[in-house]
Structures are given as C-alpha cells and as structure tokens.
Amino acid sequence: MKVKHYWASVLLLLAGLLATYTLVQYSNNRDLNRVSQSVAVDIELYGGYLTAETQRALTLLHTLASFFSVSEVDHATFDLVGADALANYKHLQSLFWIPKVLAEDREGYERIAQNIYPGYEFKIRDENGVLVTEQAQDYYYPIYYQNSRNSRAGLGLNLAEGLLGRELDRIRDQGPSTFSVDIKPIFGDPLYGEEDAKNYLMIMMPVYTGSPTNIEAYHRAFKGFLIGAIRIDSLIFDYLNFERYTQLEISVSDITSPERTVYIALNEPEKGGNLLEEYSARIETVIAGDRRWLIEGMPTDKYIGLVSTGQGSYIAFIGMMITLAISFYIYLLRVRAEHVEDEVKARTRELSFVNRKLEHLTRTDALTQLANRRYFDEYLEKEWLRGRRDKTVLSLIICDVDYFKKYNDSYGHIAGDKCLQQIAIALKSAFSRSVDLVARYGGEEFAVILPGSVVEDAGVMERAAKSIAELQIAHSQSTVSEYVTMSFGACVVKPNNDIEIVEFIKRADQALYRAKEEGRNCGRVVDLVDENKE
Numbered sequence: 001m002k003v004k005h006y007w008a009s010v011l012l013l014l015a016g017l018l019a020t021y022t023l024v025q026y027s028n029n030r031d032l033n034r035v036s037q038s039v040a041v042d043i044e045l046y047g048g049y050l051t052a053e054t055q056r057a058l059t060l061l062h063t064l065a066s067f068f069s070v071s072e073v074d075h076a077t078f079d080l081v082g083a084d085a086l087a088n089y090k091h092l093q094s095l096f097w098i099p100k101v102l103a104e105d106r107e108g109y110e111r112i113a114q115n116i117y118p119g120y121e122f123k124i125r126d127e128n129g130v131l132v133t134e135q136a137q138d139y140y141y142p143i144y145y146q147n148s149r150n151s152r153a154g155l156g157l158n159l160a161e162g163l164l165g166r167e168l169d170r171i172r173d174q175g176p177s178t179f180s181v182d183i184k185p186i187f188g189d190p191l192y193g194e195e196d197a198k199n200y201l202m203i204m205m206p207v208y209t210g211s212p213t214n215i216e217a218y219h220r221a222f223k224g225f226l227i228g229a230i231r232i233d234s235l236i237f238d239y240l241n242f243e244r245y246t247q248l249e250i251s252v253s254d255i256t257s258p259e260r261t262v263y264i265a266l267n268e269p270e271k272g273g274n275l276l277e278e279y280s281a282r283i284e285t286v287i288a289g290d291r292r293w294l295i296e297g298m299p300t301d302k303y304i305g306l307v308s309t310g311q312g313s314y315i316a317f318i319g320m321m322i323t324l325a326i327s328f329y330i331y332l333l334r335v336r337a338e339h340v341e342d343e344v345k346a347r348t349r350e351l352s353f354v355n356r357k358l359e360h361l362t363r364t365d366a367l368t369q370l371a372n373r374r375y376f377d378e379y380l381e382k383e384w385l386r387g388r389r390d391k392t393v394l395s396l397i398i399c400d401v402d403y404f405k406k407y408n409d410s411y412g413h414i415a416g417d418k419c420l421q422q423i424a425i426a427l428k429s430a431f432s433r434s435v436d437l438v439a440r441y442g443g444e445e446f447a448v449i450l451p452g453s454v455v456e457d458a459g460v461m462e463r464a465a466k467s468i469a470e471l472q473i474a475h476s477q478s479t480v481s482e483y484v485t486m487s488f489g490a491c492v493v494k495p496n497n498d499i500e501i502v503e504f505i506k507r508a509d510q511a512l513y514r515a516k517e518e519g520r521n522c523g524r525v526v527d528l529v530d531e532n533k534e
Helices: 002-069 075-088 103-114 162-172 215-221 232-237 301-307 311-317 319-363 373-390 404-411 413-430 460-471 501-517
Strands: 092-098 123-125 131-133 145-148 180-185 199-208 222-231 248-257 260-267 281-287 291-299 394-401 437-442 445-451 486-493 523-527
Touching: 002 075, 002 092, 002 199, 002 222, 002 232, 002 248, 002 281, 002 291, 002 301, 002 319, 075 092, 075 145, 162 180, 162 199, 162 222, 199 215, 199 232, 215 222, 222 232, 291 301, 319 373, 373 394, 373 437, 373 445, 373 501, 394 404, 394 413, 394 460, 394 501, 404 413, 413 437, 413 445, 413 460, 445 460, 460 486, 460 523, 486 501, 501 523
Parallel strands: 486 523
Antiparallel strands: 092 145, 092 222, 123 131, 180 199, 199 222, 248 260, 248 291, 281 291, 394 445, 394 486, 437 445
C-alpha cells in the first residue's frame, strides 16, 4: 500500500509538474505574441500621429496663405504673423516670403530691403556652397522676408534656379490650393547640399490675390510664395516620450521617390537592452503632400518586460494551486487586453477628431467662417445632380458689396475685414434653411445656393438686402446710400442635360452686373425655367 501511495504521489507530482510546465509554456507564448502585437500597435499609432501633425502643419500654412492673399505682405505684417505662428506651433522652424522679381525691378527691391536688413542683396550659392552675389537673370525668387527661431542666414537667396526653381514655377502655374512638400536642408544652412545637413519638411505654397481661374489670371494675381520649414526631429521625437517608446528602436525613412530613400531619423532605445529583431514591425504612412514615410520599430528585451504579464514564473511556484493560478492569469490577461483596446480606441477617437477638424478647416473661409470656394463648388455640383435627378428647381445668388474698394481705401483693410465678417453673419441669418449654403465666393463677393427654392417667389434677396441695411455700416464713399449696401444677381433653373453648371453661374453673374448697371443696391433675376420671364 505504501508503494501504491508512493507511486500515486509521484504520479500526482508528475501530473502537477506537467500541468505547471504546460501553463508556463502557454503563458510565455502569449506574452511573446503580445509583444509582436504591441509593437505593431505602437508603430501604427505613431504613424497616425505623424500623419495628423503634418496635416496640422499644412493647415497652418494654408491659413497663413489665405491671410496673405487678402492682406498686404510687408515686413511688419510678415514679422508679426510669423512670430505668432512660431509661438503657437512648436515644430515650425522658419517662415519665408519669396516674391517674383523681374530683372528691371531688382535694384528697387534690394534698396527697400536694405532699409530693414543692412547689406541685403540677391545671392546664389557657388560650387563650394558659399553665398555670393547673384548675377543678372530674367527674374528672381529671392527670400525677401524671413522669420526664424535662430538666424536669418538665407535672406536674399535666389530660389529661381535649378530643380527648386522649376518646382516653384510649376506650383505657381497650377493656381490656388496647390502646394508642394519636399525634404530639404533649411535655405540658410552652411552645410546645404552636403550629407551632414539637417533636413526639414519644406511646405511651399503660392499666394494669389483673389481667386484666379486660369494660367493667365494666375500670373496676374500672383503675389509670391509662402514657405514653411517644419522641424522633422521635433515632429518625430516629440511623441516618443512614453516609457514603452524608450525601449523601441524606431527608424523613419522617406520613400516617396523610388530612386532615393531619405533616412530621416533614428530613435535609439535606452542603453542596457538587447534588440529583438524577430518582433519588429513596419508600416508605410502617407503624410502631407502625398509623401510616403516608412516607419520601422524593433523592441528590446526590456520592452517585453513592459508589455508582458510575467505570470509564468508565478505559475511555476504555485503548481499545486494551478486552478486558482490559471483563473488569476486569465483575469490579468483580460484586464491587460482591455487596457490595450481602450488605449487604441482612445487614440483612434483623438485621430478621428483631428481629421474632422482638418476637414472643417479645408471647407471654411478663414476670415468669414462661411463655406469657402472649394466647398461651394462641391455643394453646387451635388445639388445640381440632385435637381436633375428629382426634376426640382435650383437657385443661385451671387452678391457683391457696393463700392467695397472705396470702403477699404477710406476706412482701411481691418475695417474692411470686419465689414465682411458682419455681412457674412447677416447673410447666414437671412438664408437659414438647413439646405441653403452661404459661401464666400472671392474678395467681397458672396454666393448662396438655394435648393428647391425660386428666388422671386421666396423674396430672399429682399430679405438679405434688408438684413444688410439693418447693420447700418457707415459708407461715406458710396453713391447709393450712406450705409454699406449690396447688389444681387440670381439665376433659377431646373437642372437638365441642356445646360451646364458653368452657364448657370454665368447667368447669375450677368444678373449681378445688370443690377450694378441699373444703380446697385438692388437685385436682378434670370429665370431659366421660363426664358420669357426675366
């Protein structure tokens, strides 16, 4: 019996050891799988952060470009706006203003700039990378104003030559909303063109007066280029201050060009950990300007300690309490899994919020907070297709502030901006249906899309004119009233295959010009539903 009991004890011990060994192996495998998943999640979140931050930088430059399109670009204004941008966006290193200067205007530009920057002149880099006086050219793209966190060594540098000059010409000829993103050293860097030069994310945008619509108009309305230099190292390493990221080797490379891979940054883990290549992860993410970045992450053995549960060692010590240990282990796994899931969901919500905010910014006019021209075009096309499908009427009003140039000349641009903001609020209240869209069409022009509404029957232009009159904004230079007034042109149509959207807009514009010719402060309507009724 003793032998039997002995063997029974041995068998029970062996069974307990086998169960313990099985559970320990299971626990270790789960931890290793969790390491691979955690690395992939961390790299994915990091890629989402970089995408959101570069889009934020792009939105900042778009906002500044919109501001300069309606404001004079002088040194005081640029310095003030640039300082505010640097203070509010920590990743922005420098802001540049680059006008186009013809050969015959060079001397005048240099003389004006010398009053601000003594010794200023147009420069170019020689074969040794040294800044020297630029020779005579047909035209120049000089760095005319510069606001930086450190030096202004790039002032006067002519950007019109080489690949960069051709790229600037290209985006200039493509009109508003066009931009280019490249990775370059900052223009004033003494190491510019060398391998040791520090790279920046350069966002280049042309700025125009008004809203030109063709290449000839682009050339006439062109004011200059706004270029922002974004600090890549700040952008990349700002997010890597969490404990887990200190035990990850993260490399970021730009793979936009198939001929050239640019190694942007390498985040090395803290000393004392051994890299584990078998648990590495990599993703490709698209940032502003359709640039493709490759992000690769490789954990250390310390990273495993941060993300694993470590329950296997406990299970080895409490083999005879295996049921309790398994229950506790599964509970810990579940809590850990929920924690990771909650973290992913929280980051996803943050990114969704940022994306919605960015979408709102791209559809909104910065000055008036109305829909911008881009969203106006999208909405008009959508309602045009709806009207053609449902055979319903569609009305379009284009309105213009009477004698607004004289108002600006008399009261100043700041007062002009405030006037436009007040008018925007009044128009928004006058056209209050959920389907109505009030947009800033360009300069002092506004446009209203009225689906399912006939302008004359609804009396909307009279209501809008009354709202403007009630503002009682003094306008001493107007010949039609002592207050600011507006002229309205409208067109009503049932969308069909016999008329295009362009013709629809043209008819409304013609009605506006007729209202101006007939005395202003009035409205005229073109009814394309019945051509005999105008």
